[in-house]
Amino acid sequence: MTQDNCKENRIEAAARGWAVYLHSGDARPEKIAEFNAWLAADHVHSLAFRRYEKLMSDLALIPELGDVEIAPGPVPAPAWRPLVHQPQQLMAAIALMVMVVGGAVIGLGVSLPGSSVADPAYETMIAEIRDIHLADGSVVTLGARSRIEPAFTETMRIVKLQEGEAFFDVASDPVRPFYVEVGDRLIRVVGTRFDVRQGPETVRVAVVEGVVEVLQAETPQQAEASREVIEKNVLRAGDEVVARIGSLEAMLGAIEPAEAAPWRRGWLTYENASLAEIVSDANRYSRRQIILDEEGIGDLRMTAAFSVEKIDQFAAGLEVTYGLVADYSDPGRIVLSGS
CATH class of the missing domain: 3.55.50.30 (Phage tail protein beta-alpha-beta fold)
Known part of the structure:
Protein backbone atom coordinates (compact mmCIF):
# COMPACT_ATOMS: atom_id res chain seq x y z
CA MET A 1 0.00 0.00 0.00
CA MET A 99 -38.32 17.87 11.21
CA VAL A 100 -40.12 18.76 8.01
CA VAL A 101 -43.62 20.10 8.34
CA GLY A 102 -46.05 21.61 5.90
CA GLY A 103 -45.15 25.09 4.70
CA ALA A 104 -47.29 28.16 4.50
CA VAL A 105 -48.53 29.62 1.27
CA ILE A 106 -48.96 33.35 1.63
CA GLY A 107 -49.78 36.39 -0.41
CA LEU A 108 -51.69 36.86 -3.60
CA GLY A 109 -50.74 35.93 -7.12
CA VAL A 110 -47.64 37.74 -8.39
CA SER A 111 -47.51 38.42 -12.09
CA LEU A 112 -45.70 40.39 -14.76
CA PRO A 113 -47.19 41.99 -17.84
CA GLY A 114 -48.10 39.29 -20.31
CA SER A 115 -47.85 36.53 -17.72
CA SER A 116 -49.40 33.21 -18.59
CA VAL A 117 -49.15 31.71 -15.08
CA ALA A 118 -49.42 33.54 -11.76
CA ASP A 119 -47.96 31.66 -8.79
CA PRO A 120 -48.39 32.68 -5.16
CA ALA A 121 -45.47 33.56 -2.93
CA TYR A 122 -44.18 30.78 -0.70
CA GLU A 123 -42.67 31.15 2.74
CA THR A 124 -41.40 28.71 5.37
CA MET A 125 -41.17 29.14 9.10
CA ILE A 126 -38.23 28.49 11.44
CA ALA A 127 -37.01 24.86 11.21
CA GLU A 128 -39.36 24.15 8.29
CA ILE A 129 -38.40 22.70 4.88
CA ARG A 130 -40.86 22.27 2.03
CA ASP A 131 -40.99 21.17 -1.60
CA ILE A 132 -42.71 23.68 -3.89
CA HIS A 133 -44.00 22.39 -7.24
CA LEU A 134 -44.09 25.23 -9.77
CA ALA A 135 -46.42 25.51 -12.74
CA ASP A 136 -43.73 24.56 -15.28
CA GLY A 137 -42.87 21.28 -13.53
CA SER A 138 -39.84 22.65 -11.67
CA VAL A 139 -39.45 21.77 -7.99
CA VAL A 140 -38.00 24.15 -5.39
CA THR A 141 -36.95 22.80 -2.00
CA LEU A 142 -37.31 25.80 0.27
CA GLY A 143 -35.06 25.95 3.32
CA ALA A 144 -36.09 27.12 6.77
CA ARG A 145 -37.36 30.70 7.15
CA SER A 146 -37.03 31.34 3.42
CA ARG A 147 -39.28 33.00 0.87
CA ILE A 148 -39.65 32.86 -2.91
CA GLU A 149 -41.88 34.77 -5.29
CA PRO A 150 -42.39 33.09 -8.70
CA ALA A 151 -43.56 35.13 -11.69
CA PHE A 152 -43.84 33.32 -15.02
CA THR A 153 -44.49 34.89 -18.41
CA GLU A 154 -44.86 33.40 -21.86
CA THR A 155 -41.13 33.98 -22.53
CA MET A 156 -39.51 33.77 -19.08
CA ARG A 157 -39.67 31.93 -15.78
CA ILE A 158 -38.59 34.17 -12.90
CA VAL A 159 -38.30 33.32 -9.20
CA LYS A 160 -37.17 35.87 -6.65
CA LEU A 161 -35.45 34.45 -3.56
CA GLN A 162 -36.31 37.11 -0.99
CA GLU A 163 -34.44 35.48 1.89
CA GLY A 164 -32.91 32.22 2.98
CA GLU A 165 -31.93 29.25 0.84
CA ALA A 166 -33.48 27.10 -1.86
CA PHE A 167 -32.55 24.10 -3.97
CA PHE A 168 -33.83 24.30 -7.55
CA ASP A 169 -34.61 21.31 -9.79
CA VAL A 170 -35.54 23.17 -12.97
CA ALA A 171 -37.61 21.60 -15.72
CA SER A 172 -35.90 21.93 -19.12
CA ASP A 173 -37.37 24.54 -21.47
CA PRO A 174 -34.75 25.95 -23.88
CA VAL A 175 -37.12 28.58 -25.30
CA ARG A 176 -38.17 29.93 -21.89
CA PRO A 177 -35.13 30.53 -19.63
CA PHE A 178 -35.41 30.26 -15.85
CA TYR A 179 -34.06 33.18 -13.79
CA VAL A 180 -33.51 33.41 -10.04
CA GLU A 181 -33.19 36.90 -8.57
CA VAL A 182 -31.16 36.87 -5.34
CA GLY A 183 -29.35 39.75 -3.66
CA ASP A 184 -27.88 41.81 -6.50
CA ARG A 185 -27.29 38.75 -8.69
CA LEU A 186 -29.27 37.00 -11.39
CA ILE A 187 -28.98 33.27 -12.06
CA ARG A 188 -29.92 31.97 -15.51
CA VAL A 189 -30.58 28.33 -16.47
CA VAL A 190 -32.79 26.45 -18.91
CA GLY A 191 -32.90 23.16 -16.98
CA THR A 192 -30.57 22.10 -14.18
CA ARG A 193 -30.19 21.47 -10.43
CA PHE A 194 -28.48 23.94 -8.12
CA ASP A 195 -28.50 25.41 -4.61
CA VAL A 196 -28.75 29.13 -3.79
CA ARG A 197 -28.20 30.77 -0.41
CA GLN A 198 -28.60 34.45 0.37
CA GLY A 199 -26.55 35.46 3.40
CA PRO A 200 -26.15 38.85 5.10
CA GLU A 201 -23.22 39.78 2.84
CA THR A 202 -22.95 37.13 0.13
CA VAL A 203 -24.83 35.03 -2.39
CA ARG A 204 -23.68 31.43 -2.79
CA VAL A 205 -24.56 29.27 -5.82
CA ALA A 206 -23.55 25.58 -6.03
CA VAL A 207 -24.29 23.49 -9.13
CA VAL A 208 -25.24 19.81 -8.99
CA GLU A 209 -26.17 19.28 -12.62
CA GLY A 210 -26.20 21.28 -15.87
CA VAL A 211 -24.93 24.77 -16.65
CA VAL A 212 -25.67 27.89 -14.58
CA GLU A 213 -24.86 31.52 -15.40
CA VAL A 214 -24.44 34.02 -12.55
CA LEU A 215 -24.48 37.67 -13.59
CA GLN A 216 -25.38 41.20 -12.59
CA ALA A 217 -28.10 43.17 -14.36
CA GLU A 218 -31.05 45.33 -13.38
CA THR A 219 -33.70 42.85 -14.55
CA PRO A 220 -33.90 39.41 -16.17
CA GLN A 221 -35.27 41.09 -19.28
CA GLN A 222 -32.20 43.33 -19.49
CA ALA A 223 -29.91 40.37 -18.86
CA GLU A 224 -31.54 38.32 -21.61
CA ALA A 225 -31.29 41.17 -24.11
CA SER A 226 -27.54 41.64 -23.47
CA ARG A 227 -26.67 38.07 -22.55
CA GLU A 228 -23.99 37.64 -25.22
CA VAL A 229 -21.93 40.60 -24.00
CA ILE A 230 -22.70 40.83 -20.28
CA GLU A 231 -20.00 39.65 -17.86
CA LYS A 232 -20.92 36.46 -16.03
CA ASN A 233 -19.65 33.41 -14.17
CA VAL A 234 -20.48 30.19 -16.02
CA LEU A 235 -20.74 27.25 -13.61
CA ARG A 236 -21.02 23.53 -14.32
CA ALA A 237 -21.64 20.51 -12.11
CA GLY A 238 -19.26 20.62 -9.15
CA ASP A 239 -18.70 24.39 -9.36
CA GLU A 240 -19.73 27.01 -6.84
CA VAL A 241 -19.40 30.76 -6.57
CA VAL A 242 -19.63 33.02 -3.52
CA ALA A 243 -20.44 36.56 -4.67
CA ARG A 244 -20.24 39.55 -2.36
CA ILE A 245 -23.40 41.67 -2.41
CA GLY A 246 -22.75 45.24 -3.48
CA SER A 247 -19.53 44.53 -5.35
CA LEU A 248 -18.16 42.63 -8.32
CA GLU A 249 -16.16 40.34 -6.04
CA ALA A 250 -16.82 36.64 -6.64
CA MET A 251 -14.85 33.65 -5.39
CA LEU A 252 -15.02 30.42 -7.38
CA GLY A 253 -14.73 27.02 -5.72
CA ALA A 254 -15.54 23.34 -6.06
CA ILE A 255 -18.02 20.98 -4.39
CA GLU A 256 -18.93 17.32 -4.55
CA PRO A 257 -22.25 17.45 -6.48
CA ALA A 258 -23.77 14.49 -4.63
CA GLU A 259 -23.18 16.24 -1.29
CA ALA A 260 -24.51 19.68 -2.20
CA ALA A 261 -27.08 21.44 -0.02
CA PRO A 262 -26.49 19.37 3.16
CA TRP A 263 -29.16 21.47 4.91
CA ARG A 264 -31.70 19.25 3.13
CA ARG A 265 -30.33 16.41 5.28
Missing part, protein backbone atom coordinates in the same frame (compact mmCIF):
# COMPACT_ATOMS: atom_id res chain seq x y z
CA THR A 2 1.41 3.41 -0.95
CA GLN A 3 1.91 6.28 1.47
CA ASP A 4 -0.89 8.22 -0.27
CA ASN A 5 -3.27 5.29 0.18
CA CYS A 6 -2.40 5.04 3.86
CA LYS A 7 -3.08 8.75 4.33
CA GLU A 8 -6.40 8.47 2.48
CA ASN A 9 -7.45 5.51 4.62
CA ARG A 10 -6.61 7.43 7.80
CA ILE A 11 -8.70 10.40 6.64
CA GLU A 12 -11.62 8.14 5.72
CA ALA A 13 -11.44 6.38 9.11
CA ALA A 14 -11.34 9.71 10.95
CA ALA A 15 -14.28 11.04 8.92
CA ARG A 16 -16.35 7.95 9.72
CA GLY A 17 -15.49 8.22 13.40
CA TRP A 18 -16.44 11.89 13.56
CA ALA A 19 -19.72 11.29 11.72
CA VAL A 20 -20.76 8.58 14.20
CA TYR A 21 -19.62 10.61 17.22
CA LEU A 22 -21.39 13.82 16.20
CA HIS A 23 -24.61 11.89 15.60
CA SER A 24 -24.41 10.24 19.01
CA GLY A 25 -26.20 13.08 20.80
CA ASP A 26 -23.47 13.29 23.45
CA ALA A 27 -20.78 15.43 21.83
CA ARG A 28 -18.68 17.41 24.31
CA PRO A 29 -17.53 21.01 23.63
CA GLU A 30 -13.84 20.10 23.68
CA LYS A 31 -14.46 17.32 21.15
CA ILE A 32 -16.44 19.71 18.92
CA ALA A 33 -13.48 22.09 19.03
CA GLU A 34 -11.17 19.20 18.10
CA PHE A 35 -13.48 18.26 15.22
CA ASN A 36 -13.59 21.82 13.89
CA ALA A 37 -9.80 22.01 13.98
CA TRP A 38 -9.56 18.71 12.06
CA LEU A 39 -12.14 19.92 9.54
CA ALA A 40 -10.29 23.20 8.93
CA ALA A 41 -6.87 21.57 8.59
CA ASP A 42 -7.43 20.25 5.06
CA HIS A 43 -10.12 20.61 2.40
CA VAL A 44 -9.91 16.83 1.90
CA HIS A 45 -11.11 16.36 5.51
CA SER A 46 -14.23 18.38 4.74
CA LEU A 47 -15.00 16.36 1.60
CA ALA A 48 -14.54 13.05 3.43
CA PHE A 49 -16.72 14.13 6.35
CA ARG A 50 -19.51 15.26 4.03
CA ARG A 51 -19.58 11.84 2.38
CA TYR A 52 -20.12 10.10 5.71
CA GLU A 53 -22.49 12.76 6.97
CA LYS A 54 -24.64 12.06 3.89
CA LEU A 55 -24.43 8.32 4.51
CA MET A 56 -25.57 8.76 8.11
CA SER A 57 -28.41 10.98 6.95
CA ASP A 58 -29.52 8.33 4.46
CA LEU A 59 -29.83 5.65 7.13
CA ALA A 60 -33.23 4.11 7.59
CA LEU A 61 -32.27 2.01 10.66
CA ILE A 62 -29.16 1.76 12.82
CA PRO A 63 -28.38 -0.27 15.93
CA GLU A 64 -28.26 1.43 19.31
CA LEU A 65 -24.72 2.78 19.65
CA GLY A 66 -24.33 3.35 23.37
CA ASP A 67 -21.19 5.25 24.32
CA VAL A 68 -19.26 6.28 21.20
CA GLU A 69 -15.62 7.33 21.25
CA ILE A 70 -13.43 8.68 18.47
CA ALA A 71 -11.05 5.87 17.57
CA PRO A 72 -8.13 5.75 15.11
CA GLY A 73 -9.38 2.52 13.56
CA PRO A 74 -12.15 2.28 10.94
CA VAL A 75 -15.76 2.32 12.05
CA PRO A 76 -17.92 -0.24 10.22
CA ALA A 77 -20.28 1.43 7.79
CA PRO A 78 -23.89 0.82 8.86
CA ALA A 79 -26.53 -0.53 6.52
CA TRP A 80 -28.29 2.12 4.46
CA ARG A 81 -30.82 2.64 1.75
CA PRO A 82 -31.09 5.39 -0.88
CA LEU A 83 -32.50 8.65 0.41
CA VAL A 84 -36.11 9.26 -0.50
CA HIS A 85 -37.29 12.83 -0.53
CA GLN A 86 -39.01 12.68 2.82
CA PRO A 87 -37.77 13.49 6.37
CA GLN A 88 -35.70 10.63 7.87
CA GLN A 89 -35.70 9.92 11.59
CA LEU A 90 -32.75 8.11 13.10
CA MET A 91 -33.27 5.87 16.12
CA ALA A 92 -32.02 5.97 19.74
CA ALA A 93 -29.02 8.29 20.27
CA ILE A 94 -28.87 9.57 16.67
CA ALA A 95 -30.61 12.94 16.65
CA LEU A 96 -29.91 14.21 13.17
CA MET A 97 -32.62 15.29 10.82
CA VAL A 98 -34.60 18.50 10.96
CA GLY A 266 -30.28 18.42 8.50
CA TRP A 267 -26.67 19.65 8.45
CA LEU A 268 -25.05 23.05 8.06
CA THR A 269 -21.46 23.03 6.74
CA TYR A 270 -19.06 25.91 6.12
CA GLU A 271 -15.52 26.52 4.94
CA ASN A 272 -13.85 29.82 5.84
CA ALA A 273 -17.21 31.48 6.54
CA SER A 274 -17.85 34.40 8.86
CA LEU A 275 -19.52 33.74 12.20
CA ALA A 276 -22.21 36.27 11.21
CA GLU A 277 -23.10 34.18 8.14
CA ILE A 278 -23.17 30.94 10.13
CA VAL A 279 -25.33 32.45 12.87
CA SER A 280 -27.72 33.90 10.29
CA ASP A 281 -28.27 30.40 8.88
CA ALA A 282 -28.42 28.68 12.28
CA ASN A 283 -31.13 31.08 13.43
CA ARG A 284 -33.35 29.94 10.55
CA TYR A 285 -33.31 26.40 11.93
CA SER A 286 -33.59 27.02 15.67
CA ARG A 287 -36.22 28.78 17.74
CA ARG A 288 -33.50 29.50 20.27
CA GLN A 289 -31.79 32.38 18.50
CA ILE A 290 -28.06 33.13 18.70
CA ILE A 291 -27.30 36.79 19.42
CA LEU A 292 -23.87 38.32 18.75
CA ASP A 293 -23.50 40.78 21.59
CA GLU A 294 -20.25 42.47 20.58
CA GLU A 295 -19.24 44.25 17.42
CA GLY A 296 -16.52 42.44 15.53
CA ILE A 297 -17.06 38.84 16.62
CA GLY A 298 -19.31 38.30 13.62
CA ASP A 299 -16.22 38.80 11.44
CA LEU A 300 -14.48 35.73 12.89
CA ARG A 301 -13.89 33.23 10.09
CA MET A 302 -14.14 29.51 10.63
CA THR A 303 -14.75 26.08 9.12
CA ALA A 304 -17.55 24.17 10.83
CA ALA A 305 -20.19 21.48 10.42
CA PHE A 306 -23.07 20.74 12.79
CA SER A 307 -26.55 19.28 12.94
CA VAL A 308 -29.43 21.74 12.94
CA GLU A 309 -30.70 19.86 15.99
CA LYS A 310 -27.41 20.46 17.86
CA ILE A 311 -26.94 24.20 17.52
CA ASP A 312 -26.37 24.52 21.29
CA GLN A 313 -23.35 22.24 20.87
CA PHE A 314 -22.02 24.49 18.10
CA ALA A 315 -22.24 27.46 20.48
CA ALA A 316 -20.44 25.48 23.18
CA GLY A 317 -17.69 24.62 20.71
CA LEU A 318 -17.16 28.33 20.01
CA GLU A 319 -16.41 28.87 23.70
CA VAL A 320 -13.61 26.28 23.60
CA THR A 321 -12.18 27.11 20.17
CA TYR A 322 -12.41 30.91 20.08
CA GLY A 323 -12.69 31.86 23.74
CA LEU A 324 -16.17 33.33 23.31
CA VAL A 325 -18.58 33.43 26.24
CA ALA A 326 -22.08 32.02 25.78
CA ASP A 327 -24.93 33.09 28.05
CA TYR A 328 -27.69 30.44 28.14
CA SER A 329 -29.79 32.06 30.89
CA ASP A 330 -32.59 33.08 28.49
CA PRO A 331 -34.37 29.94 27.18
CA GLY A 332 -35.23 31.79 23.97
CA ARG A 333 -31.71 32.77 22.96
CA ILE A 334 -27.97 32.24 23.33
CA VAL A 335 -25.95 35.44 23.73
CA LEU A 336 -22.34 35.27 22.49
CA SER A 337 -19.77 37.81 23.59
CA GLY A 338 -16.03 38.12 23.47
CA SER A 339 -15.54 38.17 27.20
